[in-house]
Structure formats: structure tokens, C-alpha cells
Amino acid sequence: MDVPEGRRPSLEHDDPPAASRRTSSILNPLSAVRDAMRRISSTERFPAASPARLIQNSNYGNLSEVPTNGGSDDAGMVTVDLNAPSTSRRVSRVRKSTAISPDQIRLEISQRAEELRTQGLSNPAFAEEEYDQDGQLADRMAPLPHFPSRDGAVAWRSQKISVGYDPRDVTPSAINYDDDGIRPTLDDLRRDLAAHGEDSVRQTGNERKLKRGTLGWIRGVWLWSVLNLWGVMLFLRIAWMNAQAGMGLFLVIVLMGTVIAVLTSLSTSAISTNGEVGLGGTYYMISRSLGPQFGAAIGVIFSIANAISVSLNIQGFADTVQGLLEDAHLSPFTTSALNDIRVISVVTLVLLTGFTFFGMEIASRLQLLFFTILMASIFNIVIGSIIPPNEEAQAKGFVGYSNALFRENFKPAFQDDANGRNSFMSVFGVFFPSVTGILAGTSITGDLKDPSGAIPKGTMTAIFFTSVSYIVIGWTTASVTLRHASGSVADLRAGNLTACHHDPYWAHDLSTLPDVCGKPDSPADCPCSYGSINFMEIMEIVGHFRPIILAGIFSATLSTALGCINFAPKIFQALCRDKIFPFIHIFGHGYTKNDEPYRAYALVMIIAVIFLMPSDLNFISNIVSNCFLMTYTLVNYATFDASYSNAPGWRPTFKYYNKWLSLATALACFVIMFALDWKSAVIVVGISVVLWLYVYYKNPNVNWGTSAQANTYKSALNDMHRLQRIEDHVKNYRPQVLVLTGLPCVRPALVYFANSITHGTGLLICGHVLVGESVKQRSVMASESYKWLRRRKLRAFYDYVAANSTAEGIRALIQTSGLGKLKPNILMMGFHRSWYNWSEVAMEEYTSALNEALDAKMGIALLYAKEGFDITTVVNFEKLVEDNTHEGNDQLKSAASADHVVPLELKPIEDPEVQARVRLAELFETGKKKHIVGEIHVWWLYDDGGLTLLIPHLLNRQSPWDKCKLKIFILAGQDPVAAKKEMLSLLEKFRIKADEVIPVDMEQPPGREQTQWFDRLIGGLREDGPTRNRKVSGLGVIRESEVREFGERTSKQIRLRELLLEHSSKSALTVVTMPLPKTNQSAIFYMASLHALTSDMPATLLIRGTQENVLTYYC
Template sequence: MPLKGPRKLSGVPIELSEQSRFRVNRIDSVALGMHRDDKGLGSLPEDEVLDTTNGHANLAFDSGDEDDESRDALPPMPVTNSRRPSLQYQYTLAGSGTVYGGNLVQQTREALPRLDNYRDLASIAAGHRPTLDELRENAKFEKAVEQGEAQEEAQSGAVKFGWIQGVLVRCLLNIWGVMLFLRLSWVVAQAGIIEACVVVLLSATVTTLTALSMSAISTNGLVKGGGIYFMISRSLGPEFGAAVGLVFSMANAVGVALHTVGFAESMNDMLRSMDVKIIDNSTNDIRIVGTIAVTILLAICIIGMEWESKAQVGLLVILLFAIVDFLIGGFLGPLDDTEMAKGFVGLNATLFVNNLKPDFRVVDGKMHNFFSVFSIFFPSATGILAGANISGDLKDPSSNIPKGTLLAILLTTLSYLAFVVIAGAAVVRDASGNVMEIAGWQFANCTGRHCDWGLHNSFQVMELVSVFGPLIYAGCFAATLSSALACLVSAPKVFQALCKDKLYPYIEWFGKGYGKGGEAYRAYVLTFVIGVCFILIGDLNAIAPLISNFYLASYTLVNFCTFHASLTKPIGWRPTFKYYNTWLSLLATIICVSIMFLISWVTALITFIAVITLYLIVMYRKPDVNWGSTTQAQTYSAAMGQLQKLDSQQEHVKNYRPQILVFCGRPSARPTLVEYANLITKNLALLICGNIEKVSKIVRI
């Protein structure tokens, strides 16, 4: 908005020119000089003119006609600033050159027009102040590209889940797996109520400490697709991350077989009870049913994540009804003599006391102990990473993962403890199933004969205790299929992220994504093939210990990663999740390694050899990635610590080593000089090649 009224220069009115808004007419120098003399500013020369050369106003003064030609020969010399326009006057005295006076802005009461005065206020408010990286490396363009990619990802229409549907539901379904319905009663028979509770609590301790460490890592920054692989590779480095990513993908692929075999085994038992068989009601039937089941699961995954998530919710509802069915049946007691003859006598204090202590027996030629039982049960607690493995499909991974995972561990642990107590207090360890032996509890005396029922001999105890048996079968099917489905989704997601980083050769082909969600169909097929290979084994107890070692190896690296980051304290380690501890992470690391070797030192040794081999492959290939790992921070901290030790110690003549600074310019230009200096240091002392380059003056913004 133009200002009204006369302009003034040092109190003297200035008339605006009709030709330009930035040009004024000639000033009365006498009046201006008198005015300046009154204020002690001195007099100005005559013929004062405002020049607008090059769009800038410069005040020129004429000192006489005799110098007009010399003055006119001088080029205009405006003194300006890009952010704050200023005016400086120039005048010429006889026998002298051009002399510059004070800044005109200091001599006037009115600021000259500035570009900022005509800018839109919204653009000023939304202005972005450049960072150091943007000033040094021109990273503004890269930042715009990243923002564009994030915007494209948000607009791509990919399905995103919250903490309930994306984490809690998946973790519950993956934890409540095959062992809940088929092996938990057997664990109570072998270990007794007390040690069975210890098995559950020890498993919960490992998973809880690991979940705390995982929550710290997941809240330390942006978590993209890849789950545990992404977390470890961006924290410990590509070597550790690639090793655990491949091992964990393999563990999930084998987990598909574990849960599918559990489903097939439960289906086989149901068919046997109805006198129906496919081939032999044994291993061959398990193989056939398992292969068909995993094929259907693969089709569900290929349809899309949205359908897979809806299937998970439906399976969870069925599973919850089955759990409630078991709890009600345990409190109601046996409904007829047949159930009692099979070992279900209802809640009984005497039976509870008898089942407190362990009763380890030989099964399939192997004498079991606490850790062998633990190795079979532990896979039922390993579903804590089901939500983290699809971190790329979560709305807010840093908030969703801790909340959903920890709540899932709490709920499943309480349910396992309740199942252990009810099964130990309501079902005998051995039962004949003969109704005629109910009197005097003769059905529970199996000395010298083989019994087919009871905690030791039957894997269908939950169906026996429940009010409505078919609902338990439905719950078992839901638990096994949901866990298999979660593993079938997790393994390709982790493997796809590993393939995209190109850390291992010949696997990039499997990382190609399809559709708006970037589904790794090729990785799905690979997981399907691995799962079918292990399904053909058909032995649940043979698969479980191997998976336990793989999962424990993954948990070991997760806890060690958190411990290492907390110990080295790199500048980038600032997790928003505060409920973790450095030494608890170290304790969890030690516990995981110890359990691995206590379960089976041979399997643990093979697992560690596999991890070390995968680590060395990545270290040898030296991938061109820099993710700011904690190993780099540890190297820096160690170097600083050693330098500080050297500084505090007095140098001895025997330890003297020359430290040479060679001003050789570019080392390639004077190799002889560098080689001469190297003859003195012999690669045992410090040699610095210096080069001085003249650079243009840096302009500050």
C-alpha cells in the first residue's frame, strides 16, 4: 500500500518524480545543508541526485562543474545488500577520487521498500530454515525426494493396521498355537504343575525381556518393512542384521510346517475317533492334510493382506470360544462315566498335590528332562514378533509394537498358567478308559499295562475336559492355522526386506513386490516350498527343538543389540520407550544363549555356526550401505578411549614413534615424497599427507 504525504530527507521535503516511484527531483542543497548544520551533521555538496541505476537508489553529489567530466566517466557503483537494501552517496572533490559517505538508511527516517514487505504472510510463516546438511551438501533436494516418497506411500492405498488388529491379534494367534491344544497337557504330565509353571514363566521372562528390547529399538526411529531384520541391521549393522534376518526367515518358514503338522495331527485324531481314515490314520494322513492346508493358506496370503487380516480376526473369535469352553468344562467336572474312565475326574485337591512333582519318562526312545520339555513348549511363546514382522503395514509401528506385544504376552501367560493348574488338578496322568474300573479308581492304576488315556498318553485332553468337544477341535484348528498363517506372512516380509538391501548374492529376485501393497509373491512361494518339505517329515516333536534354537538365536541378537546401543550411547540412540534397561538386556542375552545350549548343545552349535557363516559372507562382500550402526559408535568410543589413555601416560623413549605431517599436495602428484616419508614411519607411526587448496569465500545464508 503506497504511503501518502511528502517524503523527507534529513527533515527536508522531497518531491517525488512523476516518471518513477523510486526517483525524486533535485533537492535544494542550501536548505539541506542548513538543516544538517543545525543538527551537527555537516553540509552536503550541491546538486544532490538520487540515481536508480540497476534498480538501486544511489545518492550522487556534484562538487563543481569542473569535475563533471571526470565524475561522469566513473561507472555507477551501487552498494546493496540482498536482504536489506541500503543507499550510499558518493561525491568527488577536486584533485581526489570518489569518496563514499555514510549509509543513507542512517540519514533518513523512512525505510526504503523491501521485498519482504510485499510477500505473502503465509509464505513467510511456512518458510523452512535450512539445516547444516542442506547448507553443506545441498541435501534440500534429497529431503524433498524423501518427503515425496513418503507422500506417495501414503497415497498408494496400501492397507495399514492399528495396534489391535495389526499387533495384538497377530501375537495372540501366533502365541496360542499348536502346543496349547496338543502339548501343554503333556508338559504338565512330564514336568508336574510346579515345573510346568516354571517352564511357562521362564518362557514369558525371555519373551518379555526381548519385547522390552524390541520396543526400545522400534521406538528409536522410523521402522519400515522387514521387522526384526530392519531393526537389527539398522542398529548392529548389516552383518548381524543379514544373519539374523535369514535365520529368522528360515525359522518362520519351518514354523509354517510346525503349526500345519499340528493341525494335521489334530485332524487325524478327530478322523480316528470317527473311524475315518485317508490312508493309514498316521504319518501319511498327516502329510496329505498338511499339504492341502498350507496350500489353502498360501491362497489366502496371495489374495492380499486385507483378507488375511480378516481371516485372523475370525480365527481369534473361534479360539476364544474354545478357551472359554475348556475353562467351563474344567470347573463343571466330568459329564459321564466315560470321561472319568479316560482320566478326567474334575478339580480334586488330592490329585492336585499328586501332580505337583515331575514324572519324566522315556518317549520315542528319549528320556526327557526339564529343558527337553522346555524346548518343546517354547515355540508356543515365540509369536511376539508377529506384529513387528509386518512393521511396514502398521500405521504407527513405534507405538503399535510395544503396546500390542506386551499385552499379548501378559494375556497368553495368564492363560497358560490357568491351563496348567486346571489340567494338573482335574486329569490323572494315566487312565485305562475302562468304565468298569471306575470303582476304587482302578482306571488310574496302569502299572504293568499300557494305558491310552491320561495326561501322559493322550494329546486330546482339552477336548476331554471341555463341555462341547467339537468346539475344542475348532479352536485347535483356529490356533494352528492362524499361527501357520502368521508365519507364512512374516517369513516373506522379512526375506523381502533382506533381498531389497542386496546383502547376499542371488536372492534379489525374490524381493520383487507386486500390487499396491508390494506383496512378495515370489517369497511366498519359496516359504511354501520350504514349509511343504518339513511337513513331509510329519513329526511335531522333531521340528519344535530346531525352531526353538532359531528363535532363541534371534532373541539373543535383539537383546544384545539393545544392550550394545545402550552401552555405547551413539547420538542416534534416543528411544521413546523408557521401560527398558541396559543390564536387563544383557541378562536376557545370557539367558537365551544358556537355554540354547541346555536344550541341545549340538543344535545350538549348528545355529551359531550358521549365524557366523552368514555374518562372514556379508563382511567379505562389504555391501555399500551405511546405516549408522552401533558397531561404528563402539569403534569411535574405543579409539577415543585409547587416545585419552595415551595422553595421560608419559611417553617413554622405547615407545617413541615419529608423527610426520607431509605437505605433498595431492599424494598422487608427489608419490616419491610420500614414499620417502613412509620409509621413516614404516607403517608403524602416524603419517599425514597435507594439501592446501584455495577455495572461494563461503557466502553465509
Template sequence: MREIFIDNLLPDKRSGSGVFFDNFAIFFPSAIGILSGANISGDLKDPEHAIPKGTLLAILLTTISYLAISATVGSCVIRDATGDLNDSVPLLNGSDVCEGLGCGFGWNFTRCSQGADCMYGLAQDRQVLRLVSGFGPLILAGIFAASLSSALAFLVSAPKVFQCLCRDKIYPYIGFFAKGYGKNDEPLRAYVLTYFIALAFILIGSLDVIAPLISNFFLCSYALINFSCFHASITNSPGWRPSFRYYNHWTALFGAIISVVLMFLLTWWAALITFSLILFLLGYVTYKKPEVNWGSSVQASTYKMALSYSVSLSGVEDHVKNYRPQCLVLTGPPVLRPALVDFVGSFTKNISLMICGDILMEDKMALAQRSTDSLVKWLNCRKVRSFYTLLNGDSLRDGARTLMQATGLGKLKPNTLVMGFKTNWRECSPYSLEDYVNTIYDTFDANYGVCILRMMEGLDITEEMLCEDNAAFEPDEPPQQQCTDDTASTAPSPSDAHNSQQDHHIPSNQTTTVFQNKQGKRTVDVYWISDDGGLTLLIPYLLTRRKRWRHCKVRVFVVGQQQTIEEDRKEMVCLLQSFRLDVHDVIVITDSERPPLAKSLMRFENSIAPFRLRSGEQEGGIVHPGKAESPWRVSDKELDALRLKSERKVRLNEIIRRNSKHAALVIVSLPVPQSDCPSSLYMAWLDSLTFGLHCPALLIRGNQQDVLTFYCQ
């Protein structure tokens, strides 16, 4: 009836009826079935079209039915009624007053407005539908049918989603529920779990308590789904192509925001618990980094941000305060030189760029055979933040030149070349020796800094891997994987490690190097013989910021005169303090110009003896024409011209061995190769500088670019 409908259309808030959002939380579960189709998308023949059509049609029909029932009931039932047939108007005395809408229809419910306990009416009776229906039990049957259908829909769909989550192995201890049974791979175990969870909520025994909790979790799901759609849209990923023509990413964002707001308005404490649980699960996945690739929008967002920042960075001019040693490391396959990888990773991780370069010089077909992904996994398993690049080259020099010219992106481009010391320089082919030294020439010509790492036991572990993988000594059971992030890896076969032409995999047991150990309270000795822009001082500073090197003390050795030793020391201390470098001690070397010991000088001469030109090849000081074909050969004239420099290198090695017996690392200024210095003599210099050191030695030389500044702003 019109009067009843208009009267019920307006709000009438009463004490004890709760706030609007309490009632909304109870009503909301009646509209949570819109995800039923999405949850069983794997069982649909055409989910792309079926889910939008089915969901929108279900919302439309549900909305129409809810509005129709509300309008029907609101048109024929007043708010308050006593339910007593004696309260009709004709039976009352004329002196009684009749108030309310019921008076117009022959009923006097005045006592309801005066505080009497009225159990009937639209505002009082929760079973009002039974009273206005043609057949009351049909309403009860409909309630049971709707409840069971909703429960069965989620009982079927939720375990399937949970089964997929278990199979992805994202979280521990839930893999038991991943097993499926039958032709349709039904998750029976997950069904049982869902049943007990539902039973636990039923045992609460109060629908008014259960409804807000259910509403809270569903709103959280809607918020995450809407935000995921919005996030996928703003990343501009070509793979995100929603087929729904009316989709708009701003609508998705609005849906996410309104869902979060409603969560806190309905039950704020449950919303806090829900978000805490979501953040915990997200943090766990972020920390563990499971081997699952969904092509998520986070990957697309990361790519977009990296691309945007890289392009923006290209327009920024370089400044000394922002200098970072961005290293191109000639590691070959990184698994074969783990010490070199660990050392560079020690001062570049989360600070600057590191690229492991692998140059294939023997077999051009090996480029397609070598597995780049497995080597990147090995780096990740070792927690080294580095890129890996592989290319073909006719020689080390050719490959390094190509890497220096082509590697990098905008400002993310290497400025320092790091390589291992060529320990077999006496036995190797002279062309290989010439190629190695020319690579250092080209590096300086390319305006790069150079770092050469030498270790007493060498850097290449190919022979060790061959011994470990010898079939005659294979263990009965394969060793357990030793990777902290549970990354699956495989090992290179002996033939692969030997010829460097086959596919390189990851060793099952990670090789431990000295740079993975805590260095204790030993020293890092820096022999700063020549100014190179400050790179020689910056590297030890970056190293000592790391946890493993934190307790090491940096000592700086400089060359000076005995007469001005105190002035030289004070000047250097003041300079280092201006650079804000934490140096434990500054030591002035005053005896560097003394002649070296005879045995040390004899050892140096014996090292270059195989490369000396014989007396018959030199006539009257004129070098034989064959010298041009063998530029690595050393003539007496060249040796005499560079004798003073050679003796200083030998003498400096004696000083280093005397002062740095217990050092964790020795850093020495790298001599710059000269055009009049044969490659064999230059290698003899490098060998003499680092001879007899039991700790790692780093020969380093900057490109004369300033990398340190006095100014803090």
C-alpha cells in the same frame, strides 16, 4: 477338583519322559510369535507405539490363556487312567486293593501304577483336551487354526526381512530375492524360498525333532536382539532413544545371556552349529566391508573407545620405546601423488599415524567444492590407512605451518613432515622456491622430523591423468573398477587435475606405483652421515618388516677414516646390534673428503648459475641492496663460504651412484638448512645428493629426539 489339582501341581518325573529341557524345547515354539509385529514394522502405521503395545498385550493374553487351560485340565484329569469302564470300584471284589487318586472318585487304576500299559490320563494322552472339551472337533480346529496363523505370520514377515537383507547387498548370490512386486512391493520370490524351506522341515515328519531346532534359532535371534539393545545402550549414542519407559539395558543383557544358556541346555550341538554360522556371517561382513551404513552400535562403540583411549593417552608421558613416526604428508589431492601415499603407507600402516594434507592456495571457493569423501574412499580402496585433511592457505609455508600446529588429537599428533622433492625448482617462481625451503625451516623449528622423497619420474601424475582422460582418446566403454573391496569410485576430470580447484574424484583405474610391487632381494642403502636421533635407521627397519620389503637387505654407510676403518666398522656394528636392528652390512666411506669430479662439479655450478648475482650487482664484495629483496640469489661470497659443503654434497652423490646402482631405496641424511645459505643453493644441495639415481631416494632428518633405545624393558 481340588484334590486332582493339588496332585497334578507337584512334579512326577518318569523314565522315558525326557528331561525338563527336552519338554521345554517342544513347548517353546508356542511362545515365539512376539516378533511378528517387529517383522512387519514397515507395514504398520505407528510402529513405535503399536509394536510394544501389541507385543506386551499378546504375551499377557497368551500367558493367561495358557495358565487357564493348564489349570482347568489339571483340575479335572488325573495323571493315569486305563480308559476301561469296568475298572470302577463297585464291580471289584472286596479282596482287591485300590491305590491312587482315582479310588476316591470310584475308579481303580491300580494296575497303571504296577506297570500296565495305560493310554489315558494327563501324563499319557496327548489329546486330553478333546476329552474334557464340550465339543472335541473344536479343539482340532483350534490347533489347525493356531498352526496356520503362526505359519502365515512368519511366511509373511520373514520374506520381508530377507528382502531387505538382499537389497543391502551384504552377501553374494542372494540379490535375486530382492525384487518386489505390486503396490506393496511384495517379495514373491522370497515367499517361494520360504515355502520350500518350511516344506523341508515338514518332511522331517517328527514334531519332537523339529521343535528343538526351531527353538534353537529363535533363541539365537532373541539373544542377538537383546545384546544389540544392550550394546546400543552402553555406547551412550544420542541416537539410541528407546521410547519404552520400562526399558533397562541390564534386563536386555540378562535376556541375551539366558537365551544363550537355554540354547546349549536344549540342544547343544545345534547351538554350536548356529553360533558357527553366525560367526561365519559376521566374519564375512567384517572382511568385505559392504557399502551399507545402518548407523550401527558398532560405529558408536568404536567412536566411544577411540575417544576414551585418546583422552587416556593424553595423560601418558612419551617414552622412547613407544616412539612411532607419525607422518603429516603434503600430498595435495592424494590421487595426484600416489607414490608418495604408498611409500608412507608402507611403514605407517597399522603402526602409526598418517595424515594426508591438502593445501589450497589458489581458489578459496574450491574448499567447499572438493569432495573429501571421494578422496577418503580412494585411500580405502588403495588399502592405505590414512586420514585426509583439507585447508586454505596463502602459501605452502603458511598452510604447512597451520597443519603442523592444528593437525592431530592429543598424543595422536604428527611428529614428521613428509613431502615430495620440488623437481621444477629451477623453472618455478623464485618466490615458490623460497616458500618451499622456508617450509623446511619451519618444520625443524616446530620440532618435527623431515622426509623428502624423490623419484626419477617425479611424484605428480597430473599430466599422465590429463593424457589418459583426453576426450580424443576416450575408450568406447568405461574401464572396469579395480578396487579390491568393491568400493564405488569416480575419476577426476582433466580440468580438475590441472588446476586443483575443482572436485577431485577417484580414478577408475588405480595407478600402480613401484611401492606396490615386491622389492625382491635388493638392498635398502642408508647413508647415515649425521646422527638425528635414529629416525634415519628406524624408517628402513619398519619398511623391511613389510611383506613387499621383507627380503631386502639393509646396508648402512657411515663416514670414517682410512686409518681406523676396522675400528669404525666394529663400533657401528656393535651400536646397531645394541639397537636390535637387523643390518646386513656396515660399510665405512673413507673417500668422502676427496674433491669431486670436474664434470660433477660443473653440473652443480650450472644448476645454480641462474641464481648467481651478476658482477655488476656486487661491488668490492658488498652485496647490492637488491639482494635483500631476492634472498634466493647467491653471491660469490656466500658461494665461497659454503664451497666445501657444496663439494662434499657432490662427492657424496658420486659415492651413492657408485655403491647403490641396484638398490631398491636409497636413504640419505638431509642437510639442515642454514640462515646464511640461500634457498637456491640449498635446493642445489638436495638436487646434487639425489642426482642420477634410478631408484627412489629419501632425504631424511630427525628432530634430534631419540627414537631408538638400547633397553628392551
């Protein structure tokens, strides 16, 4: 059917609004055809560049996509859902620049319908489109949901709609794991599609997409690593190292550095292939493996190391330039040659930094040019060593190959210089910066196309390639040069070339000459100014064509400096963006589309200039070596730690590593730090420790899934298994409290008091029972509750259950809370003065909770405070949470909201009662310097195993109760003096110090006043009472039979009330042995008896043990 141009639906919406995000109802195929299509294919695709040609396979309805232009589907795609209900089909458009008209789609569908008719399929019923009054296609059902891609476009290509269980299910795709907002939630899938319509479409937030670069493993990793490994030492120090250590030990030095580099690269490859590596390279890997503490320390150290390495290489370049200027009599152009080097270095630094503004693509091309020059320089040295030298070159120490020279230079000849005594380790320290380029590839992960694949291949091949080149260049140079030479052609002709330094192989006739040069006290006019140990530019003489060698020196130094200038700012940028350290986030800002950290570039320049001022390569190299060694230590340890944790998330695709070898390499790197230069090692380690401690105590709110977290779980699990094998013993008894608080922030005083008992050394669980529908955002409630606990430094757990009743929920908590031996052994609840306002059901549930605990062999504790505990009315809920944990002050309610969140702070308080509860919470809060002054009275009247005595003793050990006196009240019996003496003896055996023991007489009958008070309390609740304010039922009234049955017991409780009011009405805390509930005693009568022990009293703890010992006086 033809559609008016203005009424045709557009397929070109880049990101249509929710209201118009409806797809077209275009065709209604036969039910048989629809079923066949559903079995075979879920979607049908048409390239948008031109109409697609649909071909029919052997199965009915299988439509294959065949682009008529031979192109790929990159031009755009239209997706037709073949599994929509028969009343509707829809076509969705993926946002692309090329469009396909609805008429073309309609034509293809009509052709396909005709083909189906010719196959004998009856009753084709393709419906016409229906348009609403606005000219838009009208759907006959709610649209299928779509899930936005990271840039806001509909991601039908990545998020194919499945037809297996639910049309909103998505097939496995990488984007689901890259962005949590893409995959539909359980609530989305469980909701009725037609009922919710557009509500099923979920929008993602503003997620930053990691834009990958275009560099492969050769240009992105291998080339940068090779050029960084070919640093300033390649032409300026290789000959000197051979002269000092000899060819044999030089080989050992190179192999040592290679082994460390290879083993560290194995560890780096393992980490880098365990998922995608984000921006920041080495910092990112360590911080996400070991946590922010190690990551922050190494991020700073590694950034500084790269910044100093810039100084090291530019210094080498400036030395060479200054030497050329001096040869041309153009230096010094300032006050001294040293200042010339500084000026050249700073100018070079500014120019190199300018190159970084063009991005990594231009820098990589420049590095390719440097590599070509360096390869030409290496070949030039090899070729030059073969060509016989002239007299001038021989006078400067280049004498060509000979067996005698090889044997002499193979042995070490360490000599002192201005930096002090040289040794194997000092030479190794000079060489080691040459192998620090192995992390070059990891430092520019944001510019790599495939970091996980490129880093292992590029790094390992670069190490072997450069190690071979160092050995070749070093041995070639050492085989043709003397250690010492005067530089005079006349001395060469006279045979006195090495007379400046005694050499038995080259001056046999001069063996009587004193060996005076090369010593700390050598004369100023000593002629030993040439030779490999004195003349650092000896390779310029060995090379066949000197300009190529000079170009090689410039390329080696500038390429490495350029790399470090790129690496250091980007590493530091990633560190700043994590906002672990304050005040440095400004350096994380990026500019241009390439996100260049210009501010970090400026900071690196300042650091580089500072280290350019000493103008001493050996001094700078020691600092660089230890910074990189510290980085290597943590990289290797990170691999060991991640592998040792056996976490399911540790799945590196690179398998050629060993966790124990990584640990050994980490230890070796740490030892080498101090062997090289213990002073700089102490500085580097000290800075790292300070940074680690800062981040540790700051405890940034990040969750990176580190190996430390995995090890914590592993350690806890192993400890739980070990604990399970340990037999219970009274000496190891610890109170493990399940306190029914609801949300912890709602009853803080109750939480604080329970924490005073466990005080971080025992298990504390805050139980929350919600009656009614389960809160769907349970994880949010738990997360916010733990935040509240952590802010108050409370070592407690939060456990939540949803149940049909409070009793059922408490029963579930008692049975399921804890794990193994870490299960609660005490149930604590609050006891409220308004219990008589409860319903019969609430009262029965309260007493049944006590019985459930006793049945589970748990002690029970009820805390009473006249102020109460609930501060719900002043808690600043973002959305009100119905707190249904029963504490005795309100009825149970049902919460149906799915958007519950947990409060963080308090609202302004106007209610005096709530103000009193808040003050009580502040009084009970642990960890404060303030203390409660007063007395703790313990009424240990009946032996329950010692729990009544142990709990106040534990309270008395910690703040805020540690300043209180402890008084023990006991039954006097027939002989009060003997009873007191026996109790003092028992306390001494228990090693519990009491300030006073007071016997009391419980045998006397209660006075008339308190008896009448209790009669008034229960008068209106009795079965035959004059006032009937409750329904007559087994739960709602106190039966006369139980009044008679428990008359004697009630009389003693009234007598105990008299004694409590007499002795403990002014105490800070009163602890009383709780009477147990009886099976034939009504809940209301039992609550009345508890009320008699707490009414008109200060804070009172009613407690009862399990009749099993929790105290012992045996060793």
C-alpha cells in the same frame, strides 16, 4: 480487472515445469500494511473448496483462515506470501483435486483492500496484474524457491516458507529429516535470490516413500502377537507338559518364558521407539542397530525360524485332522497315517499361502475370527472342567477336581518317550516356541500406522494376557486329568483304571502290580493309551463341547501359521532389498500396490514343506526354539550395545528398559539355547557365525548409523584421552608421517612409500593444499580419497586445507593435523629433478615448509625418484581437479570449481615418462607378493637421534623392501676399523641387523669433475654469473657472500655426491642424512645442494631427525 478466459493463469498444475513455475503478482499493499503483516503472519491460506471468509483481528493485516463450508484444509490450499517485496505478491497452489478460481481470490483481496481503506490507511496501491505477450502473469522479480515433496508435488504445507532470515528458509518439519533432498543447502541459502532465480529451486531424486499401513496397535500388534503366542502348544501340549513337569514346574516354565519374553520385549520396545521402524521389522531393527553383519545373520535365521514355525503349527493342525479322519475310519487314505499327515499339511500350507495374496487387511480380519474362536474354546475348557464327567470321559483320564489328584499332579513325573529322556529343559524347549510370537508386531511394521507406539503397547499386553491364559488352561487341565488311564470303562468300574501304570493314589489295592507301561521296553499291548501324558487330545475330552475345542485347535494352529507365512517372506524381502548377499535380490521384488513378495512366499513354502516331512513336533520345536533364542539374543544385545554407546542418536521414547538387564537377558538366551538342545544350538550358532563372517569380509557399502559405529567413536575417544595421559618415551616412538601428496591418487608412489614406513602401525596423513577458493564439495573429495585408500588397503587419513599460498597451507597442516598425541612427527615431501624451473615464490615456499616442520620439532624427509611421482595427466577425473599441492613440477594454480570429484581409475597411458611413474607406483605398492630385489644403502653420517637408521630398518621389515640387504655407511674418521667396530656394537645394542657396515672417507677434497659439475649447476644462478636467466633479487639468485660462507660445507656435499655415485648408484634405495637449511642461506642455493645429493641417483630418501632419540638400547 477482468481477464480473458484464455489468458487467465491456471492454478491446477500438478507439477509445473521449472520454466513456468512462477506465481502471480496480484497485490501491492501499502508498506505499512505489509510491515504489519510481516510481523504477524508469514502466509495467508484459503481453502480451495469454496471462497474463504477473511476476518480482521485487532492487529493490522492479520488474516485468519475461516472455511465457509466448515471443512478442514484437506480439500486443498492456496498460499499467499504476504512478505514478498512491495513490487510483487504471489499466490502458490498446492496440488489438489478442487480448484479455486483467480477471480474468487481477486474478489477476496479487493474486499480486504476496501476494509483497510475504511480504517484510515492512506494510499492503498493495489497494482493490476501484468501479462506477458504469451498471456501469462509476468513477475517483476525472480520467484521464491519451492522445495519438491517426495512425490514431486510442491510441499508448501509441510515446507512453510520462513520470514525470519531468508525467504528460502524452511520451518522445522518431519519431511526435512525423512528426505535429505528437501531442505535447502547452505549454497542455496547463501546465493543471491534475484541473481539466480530458478536455479535456487532444488529437485530431489527418485526417493522411495515409506507407505505406512492402517493397522493400529490392537489389530496390528496385540492381535497378531496373541495369536502367535497361542500356537500349536495351546491345546496339544499343555496337558502333556503339566503331566511331565507337574503343575509346580509348569508354572516355573511359563514364568521363565514370560520373563524372557518380557525382557526381550522391553529391549524391542526401546529399539522400535528410537525412530521409525522400516520394512523388515526385527531384521531392520537389528541391522540398523548392530550393523549389516549381525542384521544379515539374524535376517536369514529369523526368516528360517518363521518358515519352520509354519511347519510346526501346520503339523499340529494335520495331526488333529488325521485323528478325526481315523475316528471316522477315513484314514489312512494313503499308504500310512504318516503320509496322510504330510498330504494334509502340504494342502493346508498352499491354502494358507493363498490367503496372503489378499493383503494384511484381510488377514487381520481372518485373525480376528480365529481369536474369537480361541476365546470360546478357552471358556469351553474352563466350563467343561467344572461339569462332572461321564464314565467314558473318566475312563480316558478326565475324572474331575480332587485334592488327591491336585497333590499328585503338582509334582513332576518325567517319563521317557520316543524322543528320549524328558527333563525340565526338554519340556521347556517344547513350551518355548509358544512365547516366540512376541516379535509378531515388529515383523509387519510396514502395515502398522504407528510402529513406534504400537509395538510396546501391543507386545507387552499380549505377553501378560497369553501367559495368564497358559497358566489357567494348564492348571485347569492338570487338576482334572490323570497322567495315565486305560480308556476302558470296564477298568474304571473294576477300579483298575490306572493299573496299566502304578499310581499309589488311585490304585492302593493294586500296589503289587508291576509298573510296566511308559517304559522303553513296555509290551506292545500295554493299555496305557489315555491320560494327559499319553493322549495329546485330552482337552477335547475336558471341554464341554468338543467341536469348539476342535475349532480352537484349528484356529490356534492356523492363525500362528498364517502369521508366520506373512512374517517370513516380508523379513526376507527386506534382507534381499539390502543386497547384502548375492543372487537373492530376486526375492526382494514386490508385486501389486501392497508390494507383496510373492517370490519369497514361494521360497517359504519350500522350506516349510521340507520341515513338514519329519512329522515330529518335538523335533521341529527344538530347531524353532533355538532360532528364536538366537534372535532374542541379538535383540537384547542390540539394545545393550546402543545404550552403552551413549550416542546422541539413541533417544528411545520407551524408558522402561535397562541396558544391563538387556545384556543379562542376551546371555541367558544364549545359555538356554545349549541347555535345550546343544546339537541344534551348534547348528544355529554355526550358521550365524558363517553369515556374519561372510558379510564382515564382504564389507557392504552401507551406512546405517549403527551402535557399532557409535562404539568405535566412543572407544577411539576414550583411547585418545588415555593416550594423552601417557608420557612420551623413546621405546614407544612411532613414525607418524604427514606426507604432502595432494589427492592421494595423483601421487600413488609417494603414498605407498610413506605407507611402507608406517605400515598400519603408525599415523599416516595425506596432506592436500589447495591454493585459492575453498572447494565447496570438500566432503566429496575426502570421501572419494578414502575410497581410493580403502581399495588399496592403505591405513591412512586424508587432510585438506585451502589457503592463499602453499606455505600458508603447509603451515596450517603442520599445526592442525592430528589430535593430541596422534600428531605427525615427520613431514615428507617429494623432491623433483626440475626444481630449477620453479618460480622464486615456489622455491621459497618449499624451503619454508621444511623450516616450519623443524620449528614444530618434526623430522623431515624428501623422497627423490628420477621418474617423478605426479600422474595427474592419466588420472581419469570425472571433472578436473586442480591439484595445487606443490611437489616441485608445476606452478601453483587456483581452483574455483565447486564440482570437484576425485578420480577412480587411470586413462590409457601414452607418455613414456608417465608410464615410468606408474611402474614406480606399482613397484612401491605395499601388500603385494612381489618384492624389490637389491640393497638399501643408509648413509648415517651424522647423528640426528637415530631417525636416519630407524626408517630404513622399518622399511626392511615389510614388503616390498623385506628382501633387500641393508648396508650402513659411516664416516671413517681417523681409524676406520675402530669406527666400524663401534658401529657394529651400537647396531647390536639397537637390535638392528645390518648386512654390512662400510666406513667412508669424507675428509678428502672433492674431485675436479664433480666440482665443475656443481659450478655448472649454479653458474647461471649466481649473482655475478655470466648468464642471467633469473631476476636479480634476494630470492632469485645465489649471492656471492653465501657461496663464500658455505664454501666448506658445499665442498663436503660435493664429496658426498662422489661417494654416493661410487657406492650407491646401483642400490634399490639410498637413505642419506639431509643437510639442514640455514637461516642465511637462499632457497635456490639450498635446493642446489639437495640436487647435488640426488642427481643421477636411484630412489633417494633425504631424511633428518629432530636431534632427539628415537632409538634406545635400554630394556
